[in-house]
Amino acid sequence: MRGRAGPFGSGLVLDGSPWPLLWACLVSFGLSSLQQACPPRPLQAKVPGTCLLTIRVLQAHGLPSKDLVTPSDCYVSLWLPTASSHRLQTRTVKNSRNPVWNQSFRFRIHSQLKNVLQLQVFDQDLLTSDDPMLSVLFDLGTLQAGDFRRESFSLNPQGEERLEVEFRLQRLTDCAEQLFSNGILVARELSCLHVRLEEAGDQKQSEGRVQLVVPGSCEGQHEASVGADPFCFHCPACWEQELGILLQDAPQEQLKVPLRALPSGQVVRLVFPTSQEPLMRVELRKEEGPRELAVRLGCGPCAEEQAFLSRRKRVVARALKQALQLDDDLQEDEIPVVAVMATGGGIRAMVSLYGQLAGLRELGLLDCISYITGASGSTWALANLYEDPEWSQKDLAGPTATLKTQVTKSKLGVLAPSHLQRYWQELAERARQGHPTCFTDLWALISEALLHDEPHDHTLSAQREALSHGQNPLPIYCALNTKEKNLTTFEFGEWCEFSPYEVGFPKYGAFIPSELFGSEFFMGRLTKRLPESRICFLEGIWSNLYAANLQDSLYWASEPSQFWDRWAQDRATLDKEQVPLLKIEETPTGAGRIAEFFTDLLTRRPLAQATHNFLRGLHFHKDYFHHPHFSTWKATKLDGLPNQLTPAEPHLCLLDVGYLINTSFPPLLRPTRDVDLILSLDYNLGGAFQQLQLLGRLCQAQGIPFPPISPSPEEQRQPRECHLFLDPACPDAPAVLHFPLVDGSFREYEAPGIPRPPEEKAAGEVNLSSSDSPYHYSKLTYSPEDADKLLCLTHYNICNNRERLLEALRGALQRRRGRHQPQ
Incomplete structure (x- = not known):
């Protein structure tokens, strides 16, 4: 297999040789490392595999009548999105429970794609919308070239309703097509x-x-x-x-x-x-059209991230040698990958992250970190810090003072007429440029005014300067992609990550350069480049509080762990060995339509976010579901229905990850990043281990290596400042050093080892109640005293656990050395 990397990364191109079959076999055995060791390149050779599919819709039997007197007026709709843009349909047969159509339809399909045909029987109604009576999803991959097959689809195995269809598949020898694929998605000519x-x-x-x-x-x-x-x-x-x-x-x-x-x-x-x-x-x-893809199809880190890690390792090696007082320099394969994970939590998360990063810098450990991930409020802190390309090499006193000024100022002016006029002017300009208009953009401008005195022109791609010589950790920002309606966040959610280099979906192995996020794409190509958005509009996505539906609101208003448990128990999982080759869909009855109405009421997102979908138009590889990376973070059986997944949507619907699990762990759990130790900075009020336990159970269900989260009853009642979770039996699972937001010894000590004098006792009292805390996520303005307390508390909790941090770093170094010793 020849290989080279293109300007946007690499992808697998199927060339009609035995390589596609070999690749599919390797993928099915989980040997994804081959793709990283020898990234395939786009080949100019055309791919044979085009076939002529003839579908003959014969007849239906026993269809129900639309009333007690009149039989139905029925027709059949055919929808094959990998072969046609049209929904084709038969003629309508009037007044018959056993209509005969005998009509043929032809499609050109490619055997390397996941071709799923939808057949629907409708009862035509001249006054209202046509009523669906029977819906069938049929995987055409069950057909082989030369096959002639007659299928009888039944709605109910015990019932008499059925639809009879003939299929004929003929190979076209004079047709070939250039395909780009990573084994999950396919881009066509x-x-x-x-x-x-x-x-x-x-x-x-x-x-x-x-x-x-x-x-x-x-x-x-x-x-x-x-x-x-x-x-x-x-x-x-x-x-x-x-x-x-x-x-x-x-x-x-x-x-x-x-x-x-x-x-x-x-x-x-x-x-x-x-x-x-x-x-x-x-x-x-x-x-x-353009031959080169603007969407990188690949499941590993991009070339820019790999080059950054090489630069960062030199910084990490020096920091570890000094912190752990090592005698010898570390070899490159001995250097552990250490990451900081910060949860969301509004202003509370932003202020807390400042305090903890200042603590890590004071201990000389900030240079040991390779990645920092954030969600919701913690992304505000990272976006601020990375405006300075040398921020982690400087004293954070200056940025912290600026932060205190912003979180303690009055917020009433953000809705002043002059501000509103500026918001509308910028939103109008974005609409003129071609960005979809949505309420999230208005929220982004308001939140920027809450945290800054003037608009900032910084962009996500501009943060690359802060990574140019490995001087800072690589920041990764998290969001969740879901459906605008009909499905809740628990039924469908996909993790989307943003870095200064790329934005993309690990689930699909599809990424674009960060400066192109928001531009228009089709079939992996850039069709209309829009100006890169200011980072405040991305912050509006990462902390999107206004895309909630009623079901999400019920979750937030209830006990999250109990609510999540109920959904997790009811949720059907999809085993890779049980991919549905044929699925009969239930059609709504009278009672079903009432349920459908309430489902729509619960799941519709009235203020949904909208961004041009850079996956639009891409098809799925015939073996996409067996790809080892696709199963990561899959949510429901919808993943087995490619016609309904994200590439079929014109827009993305991105929202705050807190609607599912308040964490930014997922980017660090990708096996291609090979993270050894994660410092988990949790800013939730109450439930010190709740979100971590939810994540652990999700990882267990999906087969993602993660240490068991099993604190003792005593730790549950009174959590300490720092907890270490390991899984010695699973070397691929990272160690997690967990820092919940608690005020244990801080009440008695103003600094590690320095008791708090009696007159300073009040400074050690921090209200972290989940009900009446001044740090509740709805609080947009802190008093100077409350801001100081939170900064001092989080700084103290890091510095007071210096030995635990050093011990965790030593463990990560030992495990890394053990994993790379010759067997």
Whole structure:
């Protein structure tokens, strides 16, 4: 297998040789390290495997009547998103419980894709929406080239309702296609169609508007005017598509042009024979789309992150040698990967993280850290700190003083008319640039005003300067992607990570450069680049409090562990050996429609966040579900239904991870990052181990190496400042040194080993109650005394556990050495 890395990383290209089969076998045995050791490259060879699928919808039997008297008027809808942009349908058969259609449909499919056909029987209704009667999902991967098969799909094994369909699959030997894949997602060839409208003759230019439509393209439809600049459609090259041109003033007049009939690279001019004057000339030019992907398909860290780690190891090695008083220099493969994990918690999390990072720096241990992950409020602290490229090499007294000024100032001015006017002006400019409009952007600007006196022009990609010579840990910010409606966060949630280098989904092995987040993509290619958003708009995503649905609100209002338990028990898991090849879907009955209404009421997110989806248009590899990285953090059986997963959505719906588990652990648990020790900084009020235990149970369910979280009853009642969790039987599980937000010995000591004088006792009393604490997440303004107490408490808890930290670092070093000793 030849290999080289492209400018955006690497991906597997299937070339028709035995390599695809070998790769699939290796993946099924979990040998993902091959991909990292020898990253495959995009090949120019075309991939055979295109087949002609003929589907003949025969008949149905025993369909229910829509009332007691009149039989149903039925038709069948066919939806195959890997082969067509259209939902095709049969004719309607009137007044029959046993309709016969006998209609054939043809699709070009590729055998390397996960082709899932949806067949639906509808009862046509002229007054209301058509009623679904039967829905079938059929995996076409069960067919082999040359097969002729007749299937009878039954809604109920005991019932008589069934649909009969014939399938014929024939290999097309003269068709091949270039595919890019990482074993999970597949990018196909792309075509570009440039369209320009001109007037024929010398008549005065018309002011009429024209609608251009290419179904299945990235753009879908576009309104244009005669004489305007050319417009470009991006669409899959392999599909049988056509351009539709409609006059808005005369919709009955339209022109349709099959794209396959256009010669590639040549200009074709047509005259639209309209009944109106002046006539309109259509200029068309079809060409190949970009070959290189702008989306990196790969499950390991990007080349920039690997280069950073190499630079950071030199800093970590010096810091560890000094902290642990080692005699000899550390070899590169001996250096442990140590990370800081910070939870969310609003202003409380931001202030606490400042205090703890100052403590680590005072102990000389901040340079031992390679990664820092944050969620919700802790991302505010990281975004502030990384504006200074040398922040961890300086005294944090200055940034801390600035922080105190911001968290103690009055927040009433953020809604002043002058501020509101500025917000609307910037939101209008974003909309003009092409960003989807959503309430989260307004929240982002308000939260920026809460934490800063003036807008900051800093961006996420600008933080690369703070990593240029390994001088700071690599920051990773976490968000959760979910569905805008119909599913709760517990039913579907995917972890999304943001770093100065990349933004992406580890679950899919798909990443883009951070400066391209928010731009428009299709089939892995960049179709419209938008200006990079200021980091405040990302902070609005990471701390998105306004994408909650009623179900999420019930979770927050109840005891989280009990609520999570109920959902976890009811949630169906999907075993990799039980991927559904055929699924019959229940259709809503009268009672089902009532339940559907309440489900919609509970799950709809009225203020959902919206960002252009950089996975849009990508298809799934036929063996995607068996890929070892795809199973990580999968949520429900929806993962077995590729037509309903994130690449099918036009927009992402990103929100605060606290709607599921208040943690930023997931990026550190990716096996490709190989983290040895995680300093867990937990800012939850009450339940010192609750979120960590929820995470541990999720890891156990998903087979992710993680130490058991089993504090003693005494530790549960009165948690200490620091707890170490290990799993000696699992060398792949990181050690976790857990720092809950507690005020144990801080009440008695103003600094480690220095008792607090009687007149300073009040300074040691920190109210961390989950009900009436001044640090509740809803509190946006702290008193100077409360801000000082929280900063001092978190700083003290780190410094007071110096020996526990050094002991954990020694353990991480020993385990790293043990793992790399020759067997």
